[in-house]
Amino acid sequence: MDVALAPAGEDVEVAVLDDEGRPAGLTRVGRSGLAEHVARLEERSPRWVWADTAAVHPLLLAHGVRVARCHDLRMSHAVLARSAYVRGLASAGDARWAAREAVPEESEPTLLDVGAAEPEVDLVDVVAEHRAQQDAVAGSLHPARLRLLLAAESAGALAGVELTHVGLPFDAAEHERLLARLLGARPLPGQRPPALEALAVQVREVLEAPALNPDSGPDLLQALRRAGLDVSSTRQWELARVEHPVVGPLLEYKKLARLHGANGWSWLSAWVADGRFRPGYIPSGVVTGRWAARGGGALQLPKQVRAAVVAEEGSVLVVADAAQLEPRVLAAVARDEAMAAASRRGDLYQALVDDRVVDTRAHAKVAMLGALYGATSGESGRLLPRLQRSYPAATAYVEAAARAGEAGEVVTTWLGRSSPTPPEAWAEAQQWAAQPEADPDDRRTARTQAREWGRFTRNFVVQGTAAEWALCWLADLRRSLVVLGEVDGRAARLVYFLHDEVIVEAPAALSGAVEDAVRASAARAxxxxFGSFPVDFALDVRTVVRYSDAG
Structure with missing residues (x-):
């Protein structure tokens, strides 16, 4: 049963849809009674159809109502309007269906926020867009794949809101002890922590630049060059190759400055409250379908910080990481039997060594990353021919995607997310380079730009499909955890998601069941x-109390 929901002035309209997608029953609900009405209908296991999950689901959660399924029209529109699998979407280009940023959790959403996030979309619009999307999927080249992708996208939208609502368990006192140990006492606004200031003084003395601000990239680069360092930037990898007394204190300064800026006292005050870290997620916020963050640094939680992620008393953290996900996905989409066989032996990189494709595990990783990201020089370029001989289907698959990108063509993931076309300036540069009167430098620039876009499309088909697998894993796990029930009034809950890693906080008594659920969901995804194609998606699953203990 599909149920459409949209704001209507001071109220909200809710309509059950018939098999043709038309409203068969319409109810107008006051905003104060919406959550209760949704809860009653949820007992019938509907699929909710609305414009934007991020505008509706937070306020339902705030009133204790969690829905199991939805169809997010804006997220689905973004996929269908671009997908090469779709022959046409009636509403393509309609600005009303452009993706919106999520309602900030910290703003304490109320029932009034339903209309505030999407004022120009009413129930008629929702029903019409839903019908247009169903028609587009039905008439597409791969209806089953697209239906799965849209269902996973919408489930991911629900999960993203729930992850923010629940939050990651976080020991603020432990984090403050970490900051004090590494940075010293908390500074006054506008001042550096003592450890940073001491390092800044050391850097100034070594470079003989008493007025230097080490946080200013241009000033620091100029000071380094005056001191005789042959560097073109202040990036860590370039500095690390230079032998000079300033390198040690400067790299330490940069490391601690990142901690202070990204996860220091201000971050702690803004994003951690009541023992939970509640960042903002943007599901499928990256063009490949990977998630992004809109605040709090959800997708950049450094190892230094993880010691403060501690399960509540009586609970544990089940941390699951999909091992070598992208190579396994490549084996599946390319239908490379030999590479799939290697995946079934656990450590895929070690399997390459055992099969004498390469001589060391480190070389196996370099070769595979070179194939995925288009590295043609150095160690990657040297090892790539060995990979091509051993896994011809897999390497041919990404090569074809690269050639398509270099020609300005669109490529598509397994389920149907298509890459953007190159920017207009790129296309103009390619057209000019093809003219007889084009300057040789212009031709070289155009060839470089074409190869760069080819590297993007080469990785797009793999990274995008890996994101689809991860979404299906997340969606299935979200459903499976509900089935496990509660222990002493507490249930297993998803508390973190990072591309190919999930964390579930669960009562200790449910830890074994959660581990089984995590693995079963990965297999089902x-x-x-990929059906019965025999690729194995291996997981590293650890049950810990503190995130840092997961390794």
């Missing part, structure tokens, strides 16, 4: 996408 593989079957959902």
């Amino acid at each position: 593989g079957r959902l996408l």
Whole structure:
């Protein structure tokens, strides 16, 4: 049963849809009674159809109502309007269906926020867009794949809101002890912590630049060059190759400055409250379908910080990481039997060594990353021919994607997310380079730009499909955890998601069941996408109390 929901002035309209997608029953609900009305209908296991999950689901959660399924029209529109699998979407280009940023959790959403986030979309619009999307999927080249992708996208939208609502368990006192140990006492606004200031003084003395601000990139680069360092930037990898007394204190300064800026006292005050870290997620916020963050640094939680992520008393953290996900996905989409066989032996990189494709595990990783990201020089370029001989289907698959990108063509993931076309300036540069009167420098520039876009499309088909697998894993796990029930009034809950890693906080008594659920969901995600093709999606699963203990 599909149920459409949209704001209507001071109220909200809710309509059950018939098999043709038309409203068969319409109810107008006051905003104060919406959550209760949704809860009653949720007992019938509907699929909610609305414009934007991020505008509706937070306020339902705030009133204790969690829905199991939805169809997010804006997220689905973004996929269908671009997908090469779709022959046409009636509403393509309609600005009303452009993706919106999520309602900030910290703003304490109320029922009034339903209309505030999407004022120009009413129930008629929702029903019409839903019908247009169903027609587009039905008439597409791969309806089953697209239906799975849209269902996973919408489930991911629900999960993203829930992750912010629940939050990651976080020991603020432990984090403050970490900051004090590494940075010293908390500074006054506008001042550096003592450890940073001491390092800044040391850097100034070594460079004989008493007025230097080490946080200013241009000033620091100028001071380094005056001191005789042959560097073109102040990036860590370039500085690390230079032998000079300033390198040690400067690299330490940069490391601690990142901690202070990204996860220091201000971050702690803004994003951690009541023992939970609640960042903002943007599901499928990256063009490949990977998630992004809109605040709090959800996708950049450094190892230094993880010691403060501690389960509540009586609970544990089940941390699951999909091992070598992108190479396994490549084996599946390319239908490379030999590479799939290697995936079934656990450590895929070690399997390459055992099969004498390369001589060391480190070289196996370099070769595989070179194939995925288009590295043609150095160690990657030297090892790539060995990979091509051993896994011809897999390497041919990414090569074809690269050639398509270099020609300005669109490529598409397994389930149907298509890459953007190159920017207009790129296309103009390619057209000019093809003219007889084009300057040789212009031709070289155009060839370089074409190869760069080819590297993007080469990785797009793999990274995008890996994101689809991860979404299906997340969606299935979200459903499976509900089935486990509660222990002493507490349930297992998803508390973190990072591309190919999830964290579930669960009562200790449910830890074994959660581990089983995590693995079963990964296996089901593989079957959902790739059927019976025998690729194994291996997981590293650890049950810990403190995130840092997961390794």
